[in-house]
Every structure is written in C-alpha cells, then in structure tokens.
Amino acid sequence: MPSATASTIVEDVVQQRRGDLVELSHSIHAEPELAFVEHRSCAKTQALVAERGFEVTAGVAGLDTAFRAVFGSGSLVVGICAEYDALPGIGHACGHNIIAASAVGTALALAEVADQLDLTVVLLGTPAEEAGGGKALMLDAGVFDDVAATVMLHPGPIDIARARSLALSQVAVEYLGREAHAAVAPYLGLNAADAITVSQVAIGLLRQQLAPGQMVHGIVTDGGQATNVIPARTEMHYTMRANDSGSLRELEARMSDCFLAGAVATGCGHQVEATEPSYLELTPDKWLADVFRAEMVRFGRTPVAAEFEAALPLGSTDMGNVTQVMPGIHPIVGIDADGASIHQQAFAAAAAGPSADKAVIEGAVMLARTVVELAETPAQRDRVSQLKAERDRA
Missing domain, CATH: 3.30.70.360 (Alpha-Beta Plaits)
Incomplete structure (x- = not known):
C-alpha cells in the first residue's frame, strides 16, 4: 500500500479530533468574553495543543489573553491565528468560537506532518479583534517576526476564498x-x-x-x-x-x-x-487564496467567483495588518444562519449549530491542506521564504 500523503494525513487528523474540536467551539460559544478579558476562552484554545506537545508561551506582547504555541523546528514557519473574543450583548455573533476551534484543528493536523514537511507550526492566540487590535499590537511587539505566512478563517453567510476588508x-x-x-x-x-x-x-x-x-x-x-x-x-x-x-x-x-x-x-x-490601533485593509495572498478556493470546491462549497470578491468587503479586521506584512489569507466559510449575517443575534445562535460545526471541521481541513500545498510547492515555499528574508533585512 502506498504511504499516506501529507494532505491525507492532515484531513484524517481533523476528522479524528472532530469531537474535541466541536466541543471546543461550543464551550467557547457558551461563555462569551469581551476583548482583552477572554481568559477562559484563551485557556480553552491552548488546552488541546498543549496536550499534543506544543510549547505554549502565554501573555505574549504584554497581553494577558494572547499566546504563542509552537510545534516543530522546520525551516518554514507558518502561523495560524485563533480569535476568541465576543461582542457586548450579542455574544459570539461573529463566530469567533468557530475561528478558534478551526485554528486549533489546523494546528493539530499540521503537527502530524511538521517533520515530514520541514515545518514549524505556530498557533497564535490573538485577543481583541472586535475592539482593541490584538494582532496589530502583537505585530508591533514582534510576535510574528519569525512567521513567513499566516492563515485563518472567518465564518459568514457565504463562502469567499479571497475575502477583502476595509x-x-x-x-x-x-x-x-x-x-x-x-x-x-x-x-x-x-x-x-x-x-x-x-x-x-x-x-x-x-x-x-x-x-x-x-x-x-x-x-x-x-x-x-x-x-x-x-x-x-x-x-x-x-x-x-x-x-x-x-x-x-x-x-x-x-x-x-x-x-x-x-x-x-x-x-x-x-x-x-x-481608541485602538488602526486596522489596515486585507490584502490576501492570491496563490494561497486560490488553493483554499480549490479546497472549498472539493468540499462541495460554492465560493463567490474570483471576479466578484473585491466588491464584497466584509467589515474590518486586524488580520489586515498581518497581510500587509506577510502572505496570508482570511477566507470566509459559510454557515447557515437563516438569512442572518454577522453581528446579529441570529448569527450568534447559528454559530453553535450543525453548519457551524461543519465549518469548524471543513475549515480546519481546508486551512491545513492549504499549508501543506505551500510547504510542498518549491516555488511558493521559496517565494514566502524570500519575502520573509526581505522583511528581516528591512
């Protein structure tokens, strides 16, 4: 029998951890916490990767609810951003519980192939996206300095591979x-x-x-x-x-x-x-977004056509600050919210429903396979590594 490919391995890992990841999503959803005080959610997001052997550094950038969790020692360092803050009064109406759980799933999956792919996996706990600019503060503090590319996803009412923001x-x-x-x-x-x-x-x-x-x-x-x-x-x-x-x-x-x-x-x-750092516009990496789009199609999703993506900015995010510095993506993975959109109470309810659970699992698989594709494509691996070297010289 031929040996399993890295893409197959990461998908299998996510499916094997399905129960843990859905439980994590529901647990964070059930105890919403606001910007910079997401203590329970932060601890929950760290737990599974700590058990897997990730080296966790808490309180990075001087932020109590920020962390770095690192696995492997490969030459290509890839970051995965987890968000877990909620909104005042309407809880996880932006679905950050889905973001955190899918990020953990991605990290756990990539840990299984880190040695095979010469990869260092960095799960970044990034607080205060809704108000406070956690990622901007972490960038300024050097928390992303060793990272060559960063990925994450966000739930929404539709699928968008190369999502933009204001x-x-x-x-x-x-x-x-x-x-x-x-x-x-x-x-x-x-x-x-x-x-x-x-x-x-x-x-x-x-x-x-x-x-x-x-x-x-x-x-x-x-x-x-x-x-x-x-x-x-x-x-x-x-x-x-x-x-x-x-x-x-x-x-x-x-x-x-x-x-x-x-x-x-x-x-x-x-x-x-x-009142907080400025959020820069998302500039998603086209190659990474195209790989993620192919993954969406593989799962039977119907992402917005590439020519229409630029016309659909979805609010603002401090992930934009990250993509201004390094290659990264912030795709939107659709969930069924019965016509509701983010920052509505109905979306908060949907963020712990069956389609949200599906987004956690499929999202983790899609992100992990996108990173695998990056690590296994020499030209693209060299490209992001060269961009990282240029940042270091600047």
Whole structure:
C-alpha cells in the first residue's frame, strides 16, 4: 500500500479530533468574553495543543489573553491565528468560537506532518479583534517576526476564498463646555451636547460627498447627566472605514473638521483620541487564496467567483495588518444562519449549530491542506521564504 500523503494525513487528523474540536467551539460559544478579558476562552484554545506537545508561551506582547504555541523546528514557519473574543450583548455573533476551534484543528493536523514537511507550526492566540487590535499590537511587539505566512478563517453567510476588508480607525471625541442651570441662566453655559449635535449634522452632510468605500458610524457615549443642567462634558465614539489606508487618511482629515465644527460653533473645547490601533485593509495572498478556493470546491462549497470578491468587503479586521506584512489569507466559510449575517443575534445562535460545526471541521481541513500545498510547492515555499528574508533585512 502506498504511504499516506501529507494532505491525507492532515484531513484524517481533523476528522479524528472532530469531537474535541466541536466541543471546543461550543464551550467557547457558551461563555462569551469581551476583548482583552477572554481568559477562559484563551485557556480553552491552548488546552488541546498543549496536550499534543506544543510549547505554549502565554501573555505574549504584554497581553494577558494572547499566546504563542509552537510545534516543530522546520525551516518554514507558518502561523495560524485563533480569535476568541465576543461582542457586548450579542455574544459570539461573529463566530469567533468557530475561528478558534478551526485554528486549533489546523494546528493539530499540521503537527502530524511538521517533520515530514520541514515545518514549524505556530498557533497564535490573538485577543481583541472586535475592539482593541490584538494582532496589530502583537505585530508591533514582534510576535510574528519569525512567521513567513499566516492563515485563518472567518465564518459568514457565504463562502469567499479571497475575502477583502476595509481599513478602519476609531476615535473618542470629547467636548468640554461649562455647566449652567438650563432654566435660570442657560446663557452662562457652554453646551457640550450642542457641540455633538453640530458635529453630527456636519457628518451627516459630509456623507453625501464620501468617496466610494468610505463610511462613518458612531454613538454618543455621554450626552449629559440631567435635563436641567447645561452639559459641561459630552463624548462620542466614531468609526471610520475606507477601501484602503490612503482613502482612510483622507476621511480622517474631513471628519476632524466636522469634530472641530462642533467646538467652534459652541465655544467648547474638544479633543480627539484614537481608541485602538488602526486596522489596515486585507490584502490576501492570491496563490494561497486560490488553493483554499480549490479546497472549498472539493468540499462541495460554492465560493463567490474570483471576479466578484473585491466588491464584497466584509467589515474590518486586524488580520489586515498581518497581510500587509506577510502572505496570508482570511477566507470566509459559510454557515447557515437563516438569512442572518454577522453581528446579529441570529448569527450568534447559528454559530453553535450543525453548519457551524461543519465549518469548524471543513475549515480546519481546508486551512491545513492549504499549508501543506505551500510547504510542498518549491516555488511558493521559496517565494514566502524570500519575502520573509526581505522583511528581516528591512
């Protein structure tokens, strides 16, 4: 009998660990935790690879819920990103439990062929994707420095092999005025709530002139404390998105003028502060994405045609920061959510359903086989290794 190929081995490993991986997904789903405090989810994501013999380093980049788990000592170092943070109020409505479990499955599968493929497998626990930019912080801290290529997947309502995302930045805008009695002497006050109103009117008018791909959305987090007191302090948070970083910088400048308008019109002081690192746009590696697309088709999935992928950006992710630095992919693996999309309660419910379990297993297989293909294709292995060497020299 011929010996099993690496691609066959990794698929078999995932199928053998099916029960453990689905259990992991459901366990994380059942105990949703927010950005930077995903302590239980982080520990759960480490457990199976630690048992397999991965060397786990916790608290990397100074983040309590970030980790690196390493297996093997091969010349090609491949990273697999696991996310596990949830959303306030709606839990795992982005399906990060699926991401974590599929990443663990990929890592366990590749560990079985690491020596055969001259591979080092690095499972990266990356917190705070929904708010906080864990991957950006880990990049800056050097956690990805030895990695030549990075893969992960994300659940969604449809299958997209070469998924794109928007560049993003988020700010907190504070207005400082002067309190006064709203009936007795309102003329003595400087109304910080009015500053927000003026700013939001300016932003509403700006929307007509936004470039394609640019968008803004925000909330008021402090609008005052009592109706009979002119508010002396207010605050709002705004998110800005654009197709690429250059367009985002242009949008930020225009939004800055809108924030200033509120202060000028009311006489209030104001300050604008970034609330987290900027998220750069995804630039998925075409070769890796094409291999993953073939894997989707092999499983009977119907990914969006390549010519339409660029027209379907799905929000923003700090994985974009990673793909700006090295070859990587962030495909969308479809689950049945009865018409719901990410960040909806119905999607959170679906993220622990049968199609989500299928996405965990098939997703892990597809990612693992994509990495195997990379390791076994000399030209592509050389390409990512050369890009890594150029990063090291820069």
